Amino acid sequence: MRRRSLLLLVPVVVAAGLALAGRGPAPSELSPVPPAKAERGGKRIGGNPAGAVRIVDGDTLRIGDARIRLHGIDAPERAQSCSDADGRRYRCGEEASAALARLIGDGRPDCAERDRDSYGRSVAICTVGGRDLNRAMVAGGWALAYIRYSRDYEADEAAARRARRGVWQGSFERPDQYRAARRGSRR
Structure with missing residues (x-):
């Protein structure tokens, strides 16, 4: 139980640190995307209120035992680094994870499964409070539209x-x- 509580605190601490350092925008600044519903049908995932929500990286989360890959987006890997406008390296993979954590906040993701990937994960569109997390991650610049699988978020990118x-x-x-x-x- 103590370990689960600590896992939930990690994204919050990272997000708070980024906000204090001036790196990460406030949740309201992450995306100009208006709230939406996890539409387009599919099996609902994440309805179990007892299942802990854990951010794996900027495009993957866990709700209880369900591992969910966000449909149509590709975020930097957790260990990936990028360069900012001044050429300074920063851990963009961690920032993408923190951005997803800020979007979820204290909310409960509601996910509609669209598919299953080769790793057995649900591929889903997830919302919190009506806001499409997939779209918000792309619109906020913390994920790319994964056009190999979907063209849903090209305009947001x-x-x-x-x-x-x-x-x-x-x-x-x-x-x-x-x-x-x-x-x-x-290899």
Whole structure:
């Protein structure tokens, strides 16, 4: 029980630290996206109020035993670094995770499964308080539209890029390319 409580505190502490350091925007600044519903059908996930919510990274969360990959988005990996507008390196993967934690806040994600991935995870559209978390992550610049699987968030990515929000403030390696390079170096 104590370990579960600590796991829930980690994203809150990271988000608070980023906010104090001036790195992360306030939740209201993460995205200009208006609230929406986790629409488009699918099996509901996360309805068990006893299941703890844990952020795995910027595009994956756990609700109880369910591991959920956010549909149509790709966020920097937790260990991934990027460069800001001044060329300084920062841990964009951790910031993406913190952005998702801020969006969820004290809310309870409501997720509609769209598919299952090759790792057996639910691929879902998730909302909190009616706000589409997938869209908000892309609109805030902390995830990219994963057009290999969906074109749902292309316009949100273009707007984030133009406004230089999140990872678009500087330079970064696309998360899929980062993963591919790491897989290639392990061979």
